[in-house]
Structures are given as structure tokens and as C-alpha cells.
Amino acid sequence: MSAALPILYSFRRCPYAMRGRMALKVAGIHLEHRETLLRDKPPSMLEASPKGTVPVVVLPDGAVIEESLDVMRWALSQQDPQNWLSPGSTMFDLIAENDGPFKHHLDRYKYPNRYDDVDAIAHRTAGRSFLETLDQRLSEQAQLFGDTISLADIAIFPFIRQFANHDRDWFDAQDLPNLQTWLAGHLESALFADIMVKHELWVDPAGPSGD
Numbered sequence: 250m251s252a253a254l255p256i257l258y259s260f261r262r263c264p265y266a267m268r269g270r271m272a273l274k275v276a277g278i279h280l281e282h283r284e285t286l287l288r289d290k291p292p293s294m295l296e297a298s299p300k301g302t303v304p305v306v307v308l309p310d311g312a313v314i315e316e317s318l319d320v321m322r323w324a325l326s327q328q329d330p331q332n333w334l335s336p337g338s339t340m341f342d343l344i345a346e347n348d349g350p351f352k353h354h355l356d357r358y359k360y361p362n363r364y365d366d367v368d369a370i371a372h373r374t375a376g377r378s379f380l381e382t383l384d385q386r387l388s389e390q391a392q393l394f395g396d397t398i399s400l401a402d403i404a405i406f407p408f409i410r411q412f413a414n415h416d417r418d419w420f421d422a423q424d425l426p427n428l429q430t431w432l433a434g435h436l437e438s439a440l441f442a443d444i445m446v447k448h449e450l451w452v453d454p455a456g457p458s459g460d
């Protein structure tokens with residue numbers, strides 16, 4: 250009989266799920282991948298985690314991990330072969346800036362129609378100041394916390410990818426050479442290619458799925 254595996258509920262294009270998947274992958278965690286649709290979440294995922302965001306990990310003992318940074322920390326606590334945790338807690342201030350103010354501007358830059366009275370370009374300008382902060386750090390070192398990859402790089406780059414992709418010509422025209430090189434390196438990595446492999450949609454035996 251094979252041992253039960255952790256279950257991952259995920260959505261391919263979600264940047265929070267991407268960071269979780271990369272940490273799970275680098276830690277070598279074997280798991281059951283359940284690909285979801287955000288507009289049609291599986292009942293068993295909502296039962297485990299009623300707040301309804303991905304990623305969610307359900308461990309064989311029933312414990313539920315429902316925040317992407319907690320998924321990363323859990324995976325790396327099992328095994329951290331590339332020392333992603335080595336910079337320590339200092340990483341979390343920069344990640345909080347990404348997940349808070351930068352994500353706020355990213356959403357309003359990308360989807361101004363979802364909000365009242367929003368000027369997308371003003372939010373692009375505001376978001377750019379975080380890009381400058383990162384570019385400055387990367388002028389002195391190859392990655393955000395030294396010359397090797399840490400949890401912070403992996404936690405942050407999926408959001409910079411989204412910001413860049415919204416208007417690639419604009420992003421490429423900015424004077425942010427260190428950030429552009431850093432982003433390109435992560436997008437070209439084998440790890441990113443691995444976690445972007447397409448999965449069939451998971452059909453929940455526990456309930457109706459589809460329209």
C-alpha cells in the first residue's frame with residue numbers, strides 16, 4: 250500500500266500558487282497535484298480551507314496549510330537543499346512590501362475596471378518604485394539577499410512577472426537593468442519551467458464540478 254501524499258490545490262497562473270509550487274518542488278516533496286479553477290472551486294478544497302484561495306496544502310494527518318508563505322516555509326522545513334531560508338527573517342519585510350503595497354498597485358494597474366475611480370498609470374508609477382528598490386538591491390548582488398537564490402526571490406518574482414507582462418514594451422523600456430536580468434533568469438529557469446507544466450483539471454469526486 251502506498252503512503253498517503255500531501256495534496257496541493259493549485260491554479261497554474263496564480264503567483265501565490267507559483268511560489269508555493271516552486272518551494273514544494275525544490276524541497277522534493279511528493280504530492281498529489283489537484284488543478285482547480287478559481288470560478289469553480291472543488292468542494293473538498295473549500296471544506297479543508299473555507300477561505301477559498303490557492304494554494305492550499307492538506308497533509309496526510311489532516312493539517313491544512315492555506316497561506317502561500319506558510320506552504321513555502323513548511324516545504325523548506327522538510328528539506329532546504331539550496332538554503333533558501335538562510336537569509337532568515339529579514340526577508341519577510343521585503344516580501345510584505347511585495348504582498349501589500351506592490352500587489353495593491355499591481356491589481357489596479359492590471360484591472361482598473363474592477364475598482365472605482367482608478368488611474369492605472371498612477372498605479373503603474375507607484376508600483377515602479379518597488380521595482381526601483383529591487384533594481385537597486387540587485388545592482389550589488391545577483392539575487393535579492395545575496396548571490397544565491399533565497400525564498401524572497403521565489404516569493405517575489407511571480408508578481409514582478411505579472412507586472413512586467415501587463416505591458417512588456419513599457420517594462421522593457423525602463424531603466425531597470427538589474428531587475429530585468431534577474432527576472433529573465435528566473436523565467437528561464439528549469440524550476441519555473443517545471444512548475445508551469447500543465448495539469449488536467451482535477452474533478453472532485455465529492456461533488457459537482459463544471460457548469
Ligand SMILES: N[C@@H](CCC(=O)N[C@@H](CS)C(=O)NCC(=O)O)C(=O)O
Binds near residue numbers: 262263265301316
Ligand atoms: N494570502 C494568500 C493569497 C492567495 C490568493 O489570493 N490566491 C488567489 C489566486 S492568485 C485566489 O485564490 N483567489 C480566490 C479567487 O479568485 O476566488 C496566499 O498567500 O496564499
